[in-house]
Amino acid sequence: MTARSTQTAATLSGSPTLLAIDDLWAGYGEASIVRGVSASIATGEIATIIGPNGAGKSTLLRGIFGELHHHRGTLTFAGERIEHENWDRRQRRGIGFVPQGRCNFPGMVVRENLLMGTHMLPRAKRAAAIEHAIELFPMLGRRLKVPAGNLSGGEQQVLEMAMVLTQSPRLLLLDEPSLGLSPKTMGEVFDAVCHIRSHGVTVLIVEQNTAGAIAVSDTVWVLELGQLIASGPAADIAQDPRIRQAYLGG
Numbered sequence: 136m137t138a139r140s141t142q143t144a145a146t147l148s149g150s151p152t153l154l155a156i157d158d159l160w161a162g163y164g165e166a167s168i169v170r171g172v173s174a175s176i177a178t179g180e181i182a183t184i185i186g187p188n189g190a191g192k193s194t195l196l197r198g199i200f201g202e203l204h205h206h207r208g209t210l211t212f213a214g215e216r217i218e219h220e221n222w223d224r225r226q227r228r229g230i231g232f233v234p235q236g237r238c239n240f241p242g243m244v245v246r247e248n249l250l251m252g253t254h255m256l257p258r259a260k261r262a263a264a265i266e267h268a269i270e271l272f273p274m275l276g277r278r279l280k281v282p283a284g285n286l287s288g289g290e291q292q293v294l295e296m297a298m299v300l301t302q303s304p305r306l307l308l309l310d311e312p313s314l315g316l317s318p319k320t321m322g323e324v325f326d327a328v329c330h331i332r333s334h335g336v337t338v339l340i341v342e343q344n345t346a347g348a349i350a351v352s353d354t355v356w357v358l359e360l361g362q363l364i365a366s367g368p369a370a371d372i373a374q375d376p377r378i379r380q381a382y383l384g385g
Contacts, residue, residue: 241284
């Protein structure tokens with residue numbers, strides 16, 4: 136199964152395409168780490184990018200968000216070309232990004248962290264955005280006065296997703312959301328991802344916990360050496376002998 140011969144996520148689901156990537160080359164400076172990637176994700180789906188360390192998975196997310204040098208190819212979001220827009224413009228269009236590692240303000244309480252997430256919103260809309268985040272994740276409502284640094288790893292990851300969700304993104308990019316978490320907490324984070332999707336947000340994840348990510352995904356992209364070598368429905372990818380051997384322990 137090759138990336139070129141596999142149907143796209145949009146075709147498979149029947150939903151309209153939200154993000155389409157065509158022959159994307161991107162990287163740091165003049166060096167292209169992502170090389171010739173073509174893929175798409177349909178509205179309302181969860182897609183996961185898997186691959187070995189150094190495959191360019193995080194680089195691809197950053198290229199979609201607009202943090203890297205774009206060398207070639209096109210990015211189309213909600214029917215409009217965005218490859219030459221900066222990350223700020225892409226965020227305003229509805230692309231949210233939660234980077235790898237802790238990215239909250241540990242000395243500030245949960246409410247203050249959520250308020251920081253609303254910094255791009257008009258002042259009059261910030262309170263409603265925070266209330267919406269609390270509705271999505273009631274656990275945060277019970278921790279509003281707790282410093283973020285005192286939350287568990289899973290709670291901090293949920294907080295960081297909620298901070299981005301205050302911007303009401305249509306597409307949420309998550310880079311290694313289960314990194315460093317216990318198996319139980321990983322499950323809680325993946326449950327949160329499904330909950331986010333149930334509220335109309337499309338999700339694209341980079342994840343090393345391959346089995347856990349595939350279990351909650353509609354589609355999977357397999358990246359190696361900056362190139363997409365396979366993509367398709369999660370169930371099909373999980374049964375591919377090469378993928379099972381390389382990423383699922385045979």
